[in-house]
Amino acid sequence: MAENCPKCKKSINGKEAGFIICNSDDCRKKFHRTCVNIDDAVYDVIQKNPMVSFNCDECKNQSPRALSSKLHTIEEKVNKVCNGINQIQGRMYQQYFQFGNQPPMQQASALDTTKKHPQQNNLIVVGNNCNSDRLQVVCDYGRWVQVGKFATNTSEEDVIDHLAEELKINKNLVKCTKLVKNDANLSQLSYCKFKISIPDYRFNELFNEAIWPSGVMVSPFTPRSQLNQNRL
Structure with missing residues (x-):
């Protein structure tokens, strides 16, 4: 079916050579080359050089609001992918704590019992909406990491804010303590360390060097x- 040129409103025959297509993926409208001032020399450059393209006036003058909307849509899709990964990770951690963290003999016993008495698997979902503060949640904290070397003027709040932004996690879920003796003189220290914990189902993310x-x-x-107990 023949299309009409948006400029002159006249029909464009797909077999004729005198038309050009807008390069924008959201447009792809056909124009008479004469209507958009594309002569043979310019057309040859567009055809031979992948770095040169034709965009119609409407696409070139697209408003910043429209571009912002597209970027927002892309961001939403990325967030959905991240949330999906966090859900999968949460389920893996739950399976680990339910089964994988048992001694070998208990694991074998659990497998044998499951074979004799099959049970229906219960779906476990771990919430990951980091933007919701309406409900107070008690999370499992069992492990900590030691992080350094930071400048001595770095505060616990600085570290918490950094992790909240990097991990897209509610800052109330981040526990942080500065590892400095009560009588220490910060001006005489070259650096300081912190101990940090987040909910167990996301704990391993603290070992991601990219954050x-x-x-x-x-x-x-x-x-x-615990160190003293290990020495005994």
């Missing part, structure tokens, strides 16, 4: 009481 500034070191935190 930390260059030079920061992250390692599991072991309380002194």
Whole structure:
């Protein structure tokens, strides 16, 4: 079916050579070359050089609001993918704590019991809406990391704000304590460290080097009481 040129409103025959198509994916309208002042020389350049393209006036004058809307749509799609990954990760952690964290003998016993008495699997979903503060939630915190080296003027709030932004997590879910002795003189220290914890189902994300500034070191935190027990 023949299309009409948006400029002159006259029909464009698909077999004729005197037309050009707008390069915008959302447009792709056909124009008579004479209507948009594209002569043979310019047309040849467009055909041979992939870095040169034709965009109609409407697409070139597209408003910043429309571009912002497109970027917002892309951002929403990316967030949906991230939320999906977090849900999968949450289920994996739940399975680990329910089964994988048992001693080998208990695992074998659990497998044997399951074979004898099959049970229907219950779906476990872990919430990941980091923008909701309306409900107060009690999360499991069992592990900590030690993070350093930071400038001595870095505060616990600075670290919490950084993680909330990088992990897209509610800042109320981040626990952070500065590892400095009560009688320490910060002006005499060259750096300081923090111990940090987030809910168990997202804990491993703290070991993602991409969320930390260059030079920061992250390692599991072991309380002194546990170290002393291990030495006995």
